[in-house]
Amino acid sequence: MRTANLRSLLRVAVVQFNPKIGQVQANIARVRELCGKLEPLSVDLVCLPEMAFTGYVFDGPTSIKPYLERPHTGPTSRFCAELALRLRCYVVAGFPELLLPEELERLGKDAGEKVGANAAVIYDPEGERVGDYRKTNLFETDQSWSIPGTGFATFTLPPPLRRLTLGICMDLNAQPPALWSVAEGPYEIAEHARKEGSGLLVLLNNWLDSGEELEEEKDWRTMNFWAARLRPLWQKEDGSDSVGDESDGSEEIDGKRTIVVICNRTGEENGKTFAGSSCLFDMRRGSGKPRLVDALSRTEEGVRVWNIPIDE
Secondary structure, three states: OOOOOOEEEEEEEEEEOOOOOOOHHHHHHHHHHHHHHOOOOOOOEEEOOOOOOOOOOOOOHHHHHHHOEOOOOOHHHHHHHHHHHHHOOEEEEEEEEEOOHHHHHHHHHHHOOOOEEEEEEEEOOOOOEEEEEEOOOOOHHHHOOEOOOOOOEEEEOOOOOOEEEEEEHHHHOOOOOOOOEOOOEOOHHHHHHHHHOOOEEEEEOOOEOOOOOOOOOOOHHHHHHHHHOOHHHOOOOOOOOOOOOOOOOOOOOOOOEEEEEEEOOOOEEOOEEEOOOOEEEEEEOOOOOOEEEEEOOOOOOEEEEEEEEEEO
16 A cells, blocks of 8 residues: 655744845844844744845956955854754855965966855754855856856765755856856856756845836736746746746646745845745646746845745
8 A cells, every 4th residue: 555645844033134235243233133032943944145144246357355265264154054054944145255275376376366255054952064066157246256066966864865966146147158048048047957957946146126027016027037037947848838827736746946045135235126935836847837936025134934845
């Protein structure tokens, strides 16, 4: 006799807030305050945005250099270890990583004026570092100071997290000089997640507001763009799929499921406005539509906890 699949919950918290550029300790204090109501063992994973505590829109190597963090020992790593240990969960956050002298020596002339890498780190419930990742597809703001990573990263973690693929913001786009199209892609991080069998894709963003439909609480243009760039995770084989009409979840699709968590920042910085709109997608191959489960508003600051039923 075949037994039915047991259901459990994947509990993910996203922290969407407005960090102030260069005010690292004040930003850490703000996130500590926002996370203060989370109880130990109440979540499995906490996500913070790209370069969560430093701000993002720096002018170049000279302006960002004072805020680069030594890997594994900088303020972001210390905070993630502290929070992970307090909540007994995994914590992931973005930070600008300092290139150490031995790496600069190895890079030689290829380093040019690059002084760091746009990076992320994961800590486990014991407060121990699980692994790191460096942003592969750099935005123009990164290019003056950051070296690119060498490829996307997938981690194998205990249930209910299991296979987790981690990306940062512009990893959703194609690596230059490739030109992206709906028909041809390339869908680099989505294809990586499929190949690795990831049931969870986490993206840490500093994504700019689209500037469209500003009367709307959420930046729908941006969320539709994110979903479109993840098309391999939900497309139909015959190509008759669509973005903009979210699935109601009623379809019976026997396809691979990927939970997509996008943690974005909000606010303004050096003339740039960020989209907020951190969101949760439940994507199934063959469904033809990306199912949007929930999203924050453009300007909301806070912690949103999502309890996602999954099969054991």
